[in-house]
Amino acid sequence: MTTAIRFDHHNATRICFGAGRLSALGGLLPEHARILLLYGGGSIKRNGIYEQLCQTLAGHDWNEFGGVTPNPAVEVLNDALTQIRATRRDFILAVGGGSVIDGAKYLAAAAHYDGDSWDLVSSKAPVAAALPMGVVLTLAATGSEANGTAVISRLSSQDKLTFRSPLLQPRFAVLDPDTLGTLPDRQLANGVVDAFVHASEQYLTYPVGALVQDGCAEAVLRALRQLAQRFDERHALDWRQNMMWAANQALSGSIGLGVPQDWATHRIGRVLTALYGIDHGRTLSIVQPALLREAVAEKAAKLRQMGERVFDAPGSVPEQVIERMVQLYRQLDMPVTLADAGVADADAANQVMDLLRRDGAIRLGENGILDEGRVARIVRAFCA
Incomplete structure (x- = not known):
């Protein structure tokens, strides 16, 4: 069976791939951005990645939020959202696997939304604007580093939903296979x-x-x-x-x-x-x-x-x-x-x-x- 195939395709994520490419991060970060470093359970502090990030971020205006859970939940992410708003962050650097990256996409959209941010996940409201974000991938699985899709959970209602927008596409993604070495x-x-x-x-x-x-x-x-x-x-x-x-x-x-x-x-x-x-x-x-x-x-x-x-x-x-x-x-x-x-x-x-x-x-x-x-x-x- 042959069917007429039609599509639009645009992938705007810059991929920096290869062993040792974490060193390229400094040249990818916006010079005057107020950066939130977002990560998960803290493995980056045990495997040396956090130390490299601190060296790269020296001279930038940055703070951090750790503790994004697997199957990222709004109950945790909303604490990070409060921090973003209180410290006026305007760029998110997600360091982790799909859960951290998806969490960053939620935060990027929620930072520009005045209502209940779950509206964005449940498609009650469109993503009209989003903070820019970049990724350092440390767990290869989901492909979230190069698309505009996220899966977010709400523990209180046992919901786990997908939402997407071209505005959630990461600006860049560093894919350094050395980061997988201690998983x-x-x-x-x-x-x-x-x-x-x-x-x-x-x-x-x-x-x-x-x-x-x-x-x-x-x-x-x-x-x-x-x-x-x-x-x-x-x-x-x-x-x-x-x-x-x-x-x-x-x-x-x-x-x-x-x-x-x-x-x-x-x-x-x-x-x-x-x-x-x-x-x-x-x-x-x-x-x-x-x-x-x-x-x-x-x-x-x-x-x-x-x-x-x-x-x-x-x-x-x-x-x-x-x-x-x-x-x-x-x-x-x-x-x-x-x-x-x-x-x-x-x-x-x-x-x-x-x-x-x-x-x-x-x-x-x-x-x-x-x-x-x-x-x-x-x-x-x-x-x-």
């Missing part, structure tokens, strides 16, 4: 799976004759498959730099241009995080196999294509390709059921469905192919 294995494995599913959800739909987009997606997926197989090499520069670029390319926008996309795995996975606090990457490895088995008829052609071009297994039937993905996740010690993640809740399926229903009628997947009944079967499969 725990669990975070690296999460990153491989997160990036793999990002690429999959822009690829595993149905053929539309997009040769370039398919080829780019397959290149990213093949790279991530190899990185999973070579996980014991994760401390080598070759592994780290390929991981950092593969994760960026998985969600930089180019592989999804003008093609059908399916973000149902992410939508359901976010509910698992909201309910049970499961790492984002681990929710994806739980949901995706069950979802693909439910939608195998619609996705059969692309699953066969994936088997041949990503897994080097021509002639594989779709179910065999799904099993190869499961094996890849297990190789990384990632869960593929809720029980694997240590959740023993007999009512889990009902709770997941209740939270999904809260946003209205359930229609997920490309062209809304997954109605409530099909989603319920997916949920029951990984909860069993």
Whole structure:
């Protein structure tokens, strides 16, 4: 099937990539900016990155806010927002992975909004203006360093929502693979799976004759498959730099241009995080196999294509390709059921469905192919 492909694409983020490129940061910062340095749990103070940042920021007007949580929550971010307003910050430097970067995007938009900032996340109000921001990436997974999308949680209501705007695109991103050198294995494995599913959800739909987009997606997926197989090499520069670029390319926008996309795995996975606090990457490895088995008829052609071009297994039937993905996740010690993640809740399926229903009628997947009944079967499969 060939379909007319149309899109607009503009990626304004300047990427500074390579080992040792953290040294380039000084030349990227606005000279007279009042900078907020935003970071997460403090690992940058243990691995030497914070010291390098302090040296680079010497002579600038800057202060800092640490403690952005995984799955960044407004309850924490609003403390940083108060600091931004009180100290009149006009530039945010986000140092971390997707959670810190997404948190910075929320703060950038909220700083120019007079109402309840959750309005921006819940799409009750548009992002009309935003502070400029830059990124030093220390965890490769989400690709948030080069797009205008953020995922933000509100703990009080168990919400985890996506919002986006071109105004939230970082001005620059420093991708120095040396910053990955001290990450725990669990975070690296999460990153491989997160990036793999990002690429999959822009690829595993149905053929539309997009040769370039398919080829780019397959290149990213093949790279991530190899990185999973070579996980014991994760401390080598070759592994780290390929991981950092593969994760960026998985969600930089180019592989999804003008093609059908399916973000149902992410939508359901976010509910698992909201309910049970499961790492984002681990929710994806739980949901995706069950979802693909439910939608195998619609996705059969692309699953066969994936088997041949990503897994080097021509002639594989779709179910065999799904099993190869499961094996890849297990190789990384990632869960593929809720029980694997240590959740023993007999009512889990009902709770997941209740939270999904809260946003209205359930229609997920490309062209809304997954109605409530099909989603319920997916949920029951990984909860069993």
